[in-house]
Amino acid sequence: MSYSPKTGLVYIPAMEHPLVYGDAKPFEIHEGRWNTAVSFLDPPALPGLPDTVEGRRKALEGMVKGKLVAYDPIAQKPRWEIARDWPWSGGTLATGGNLVFQGTAHGAFEAYSADNGKMLWSFKTNRGTMAGPITYRVNGEQYIAVMAGYGGSMGMASGTPFMKEKMPNGMIFAFKIGGKATPPAYTPIPLDKPTPSNESFTPAQIATGQKYFFQYCQICHGGPVNPDLRRSALLQDKEAFKAVVIDGALAPNGMASFAAYMKPEEAEGVRAYLNQRAKELLKEEAGK
Ligand code: HEC
Numbered sequence: 001m002s003y004s005p006k007t008g009l010v011y012i013p014a015m016e017h018p019l020v021y022g023d024a025k026p027f028e029i030h031e032g033r034w035n036t037a038v039s040f041l042d043p044p045a046l047p048g049l050p051d052t053v054e055g056r057r058k059a060l061e062g063m064v065k066g067k068l069v070a071y072d073p074i075a076q077k078p079r080w081e082i083a084r085d086w087p088w089s090g091g092t093l094a095t096g097g098n099l100v101f102q103g104t105a106h107g108a109f110e111a112y113s114a115d116n117g118k119m120l121w122s123f124k125t126n127r128g129t130m131a132g133p134i135t136y137r138v139n140g141e142q143y144i145a146v147m148a149g150y151g152g153s154m155g156m157a158s159g160t161p162f163m164k165e166k167m168p169n170g171m172i173f174a175f176k177i178g179g180k181a182t183p184p185a186y187t188p189i190p191l192d193k194p195t196p197s198n199e200s201f202t203p204a205q206i207a208t209g210q211k212y213f214f215q216y217c218q219i220c221h222g223g224p225v226n227p228d229l230r231r232s233a234l235l236q237d238k239e240a241f242k243a244v245v246i247d248g249a250l251a252p253n254g255m256a257s258f259a260a261y262m263k264p265e266e267a268e269g270v271r272a273y274l275n276q277r278a279k280e281l282l283k284e285e286a287g288k
Helices: 053-062 152-157 203-221 238-245 264-286
Strands: 002-004 009-016 065-072 077-084 092-094 099-103 108-113 119-124 134-138 141-148 171-175
Touching (some): 002 092, 009 092, 009 099, 099 141, 152 203, 203 264
Antiparallel strands (some): 065 077, 134 141
């Protein structure tokens, strides 16, 4: 967020992300998981939402968006807004020269006229750009710099348009008027093809796995930052999957053991559920 004393406006990277409180069951504290009482898997019936759980989940997903708001705190209303089809865009910077800068989840860095919201400039960063830009002066020349890269808690929990490719590494861009440097060429890195196992799992295993996945895993494996488990080669290998999820084989890399929260057969259920999702993804991508 930033403020310009010249326009009197506050520039807010607003997120619209409706979440529904409450599962079918009363709220219980579960150690080791999100305890916000928000339901991703099983949103309860609410006026204005479809009758089925699946329908409600889709409808809620469809409401997720964002905007850049130039808010007038004295009039207490927005002066102008730029709609974003994705909620997690960058922090804002307002400058003395009547500019507002913001990065977007789609990999652009943009400048708007601070008083009326007219887009004046856009630069392709090729990676979701979420950080707040800064400005500074060196030998009388003004620079604008931004750390480009998609991450943060939302980058772990939720997908972005960049999920069509592997997430590129972060990069710092610094701009000045008349600057001539060109960034290194950007080569998209294709996502790994899903390689699900041909084993058969029972519907009960898959249902258990879905429940545990949403309770414990989605929050870190729902976005592009950590591995997309539908594409993991470990789905093919019961023992290797258990070694990671229960025995903590990748704990030094930030993938802790879940032995305290689930039994090996429940972790196997997660593999069954992910394997099902991997098959669906494979089909979906083959159809393109
Ligand atoms: C707090 C964040 C976090 C949570 C929660 C989490 N993981 Fe992970 N997971 C990671 C990270 C980070 C890695 C990458 C580790 C590495 O680079 O070696 C990872 C890697 C993995 C891998 C290896 C994937 C591959 O192909 O290399 C598997 C399998 C896995 N996680 C399963 C799970 C399951 C199942 C759950 C839920 C029970 C879960 N994770 C919950 C952070 C998390």
